[in-house]
Amino acid sequence: MKITKLSQKLIDQIAAGEIVERPASVVKELLENSIDARADKISVKVFEGGSRLVIVSDNGSGIQKDDLALAIENHATSKISTQEDLQNCNSHGFRGEALAAIASVANIKIRSKVRHSENGFELIKTSGDWDIFLSPVHNGTDIIVEDLFHNVPARKRFLKNNTTEFKHCHSIFTQLSLVYPEIEFSLFHQGREVLHLRKSSGLGRFAEIFELKAEQVKVSTKQFEDLKINLFMSTNQEANKKIAPFVFVNNRPIKNSTVSYAIKNAFKNRVHELHKPYLLLFITTPNHCINFNVHPNKKEVHFKNNNAIYKAVYSVICELLSSNDPSERRNKLLFTNSKLRPSHETEIKRGVDLDSLKENYLLPKLEQVFANPSLLGGTNQNSAKFDLGYPIGQLNDTYILAQNTNGLLIVDTHAAHERILLEDLKNNNNQLCSQKLAIPECIDFEEENLKLFENRLEVINQYGFQVKIVGETTLLIEGVPEILSGKKYTVALHDIVKGIVHLDSTSSIAETVDEILGNIACKAAIKANHKLNIMEIEYILRKIESTTNGGICNHGRPTWVELSMKSLDKLFYRGR
Ligand SMILES: Nc1ncnc2c1ncn2[C@@H]1O[C@H](COP(=O)(O)OP(=O)(O)O)[C@@H](O)[C@H]1O
Ligand SMILES: [Mg+2]
Numbered sequence: 001m002k003i004t005k006l007s008q009k010l011i012d013q014i015a016a017g018e019i020v021e022r023p024a025s026v027v028k029e030l031l032e033n034s035i036d037a038r039a040d041k042i043s044v045k046v047f048e049g050g051s052r053l054v055i056v057s058d059n060g061s062g063i064q065k066d067d068l069a070l071a072i073e074n075h076a077t078s079k080i081s082t083q084e085d086l087q088n089c090n091s092h093g094f095r096g097e098a099l100a101a102i103a104s105v106a107n108i109k110i111r112s113k114v115r116h117s118e119n120g121f122e123l124i125k126t127s128g129d130w131d132i133f134l135s136p137v138h139n140g141t142d143i144i145v146e147d148l149f150h151n152v153p154a155r156k157r158f159l160k161n162n163t164t165e166f167k168h169c170h171s172i173f174t175q176l177s178l179v180y181p182e183i184e185f186s187l188f189h190q191g192r193e194v195l196h197l198r199k200s201s202g203l204g205r206f207a208e209i210f211e212l213k214a215e216q217v218k219v220s221t222k223q224f225e226d227l228k229i230n231l232f233m234s235t236n237q238e239a240n241k242k243i244a245p246f247v248f249v250n251n252r253p254i255k256n257s258t259v260s261y262a263i264k265n266a267f268k269n270r271v272h273e274l275h276k277p278y279l280l281l282f283i284t285t286p287n288h289c290i291n292f293n294v295h296p297n298k299k300e301v302h303f304k305n306n307n308a309i310y311k312a313v314y315s316v317i318c319e320l321l322s323s324n325d326p327s328e329r330r331n332k333l334l335f336t337n338s339k340l341r342p343s344h345e346t347e348i349k350r351g352v353d354l355d356s357l358k359e360n361y362l363l364p365k366l367e368q369v370f371a372n373p374s375l376l377g378g379t380n381q382n383s384a385k386f387d388l389g390y391p392i393g394q395l396n397d398t399y400i401l402a403q404n405t406n407g408l409l410i411v412d413t414h415a416a417h418e419r420i421l422l423e424d425l426k427n428n429n430n431q432l433c434s435q436k437l438a439i440p441e442c443i444d445f446e447e448e449n450l451k452l453f454e455n456r457l458e459v460i461n462q463y464g465f466q467v468k469i470v471g472e473t474t475l476l477i478e479g480v481p482e483i484l485s486g487k488k489y490t491v492a493l494h495d496i497v498k499g500i501v502h503l504d505s506t507s508s509i510a511e512t513v514d515e516i517l518g519n520i521a522c523k524a525a526i527k528a529n530h531k532l533n534i535m536e537i538e539y540i541l542r543k544i545e546s547t548t549n550g551g552i553c554n555h556g557r558p559t560w561v562e563l564s565m566k567s568l569d570k571l572f573y574r575g576r
Helices: 008-019 023-036 065-071 083-088 098-105 153-158 162-179 202-209 257-267 306-322 354-358 366-371 413-427 447-454 457-462 489-502 509-524 534-545 565-571
Strands: 041-047 053-058 107-113 120-126 129-135 140-146 184-189 192-197 217-224 227-234 246-249 279-284 390-395 399-404 407-412 434-444 466-469 474-481 560-564
Touching: 008 098, 023 041, 023 053, 023 098, 023 140, 023 162, 041 162, 065 107, 065 120, 065 129, 098 107, 162 184, 162 192, 162 202, 162 246, 192 202, 202 217, 202 227, 217 306, 227 306, 246 257, 257 279, 257 306, 279 306, 390 534, 399 413, 399 534, 407 413, 407 534, 407 565, 413 509, 413 534, 434 489, 447 489, 457 466, 457 509, 474 489, 489 509, 560 565
Parallel strands: 041 184, 246 279
Antiparallel strands: 041 053, 053 140, 107 120, 107 140, 120 129, 184 192, 217 227, 227 279, 390 399, 399 407, 407 560, 434 474, 466 474
């Protein structure tokens, strides 16, 4: 085949393909330009998913008449001019390619007026040539993009239906609006206003976008060496939709596998798959620590120090999740309404000793407690402050029922005990002394898994196991952590191996330890259908209140829920 040079028009269209994939890319580029122009009010009007028409209007700096034609030239920008500018550039745009790209695959018009100028002007193509006319415009810029891909049918065919394309526009709009709460944004589809966001704070905007109350949002700001992390997160009981975390580096939405891993691993064992919190993460770092210039749409970023990024993101999320404890919201409750309120002046033992529970206490039966609450040991006014309240009893040997002034508390015994054990184990390795098995036991694994597991054997054995690999598929267990004796330790080992195999090769020892302790706690914890005596119930209640991450089990399920008096009243149509 003969080689021919591509025409400039074709070159432009191919290059445009990298920037303009679909209508949402137009929305993104235009919004970013308005933000770069320091607008504080921006509206986006989309018709037919954006393939028919996108209009972005702003009250920003405007474009001078003489610059109008340049704006749509390729590699023409007002944002940088030197190498240093490139290094220090904080604007969204700097490559000067977006408007040119859009112009090569759609019909574009620009109307603009700079604040100090008397007149506004319009740049428009008439019979193949660009012309500039006087035009009555407000201060700022309107950019009108019509008939996207009208001249590239192959690309047009790849567009999805209007609803889907609009969803993409909506998502880009949301993303940028989260970064700039100080800007008022509105979004229209087919002439109807879909979203109107007034100026707000970071927290306010986050709450508005995700339809949360302010108290359902947790915020953390942390400075590491040359890295600042700013995190907004919904308390994880509120979020239930599968919405991916929003991540920004120096205010640009990005994709980066290190950050994704850090988030994924921080969520692991702390939040439930179905209840991932909404998360908004801002990473701010000097430009010399990153490279954005990797792709024309600037979605990807390379960090110079991935390890520092991983650690910072992971630790900030973990910390915020640990504080994500619903019990925090009520810490001083008085049992003024409690019928079970004990009458005399001794104190309920706080934090009953686990060992003491192994002994056989002669405890009052529940029926007796109901008849005579003082049998519990009584309490003084202070003990009435317990968040999770006063034990009522156990439901079908599975849930603990308790009451406080707010209402009824239901505690999942296994989930709660699992979390208590896990945090105890983390704080106190002594409990992991090993107990030799009278008769060593063998378990079989898939050869591949056991191989991957081999280099973590040493860590496992530091935590009370005495295991070694004998043969290609067999693990010999000679001893187990004491708290697993009599429990399903072989299942625990299977789960530990499975968990470790799934850890990625870059995972730290700490993550391996988390995996080991998590499984030990799970297997050692009280199972459902286990009758508890009142001391044990009291122990679980008091202990879970003061345990880190006490509101969620190691698999992210809630350990307890509260049915407020209000919601109970509703159930019975009280006061209606
Ligand atoms: N909404 C706007 N307000 C003011 N100036 C704008 C606007 N949109 C585009 N411009 C100007 O047009 C130039 C080219 O825009 P663009 O092609 O997106 O490149 P870049 O944003 O990379 O500079 C910008 O550098 C800017 O000077
Ligand atoms: Mg731009």
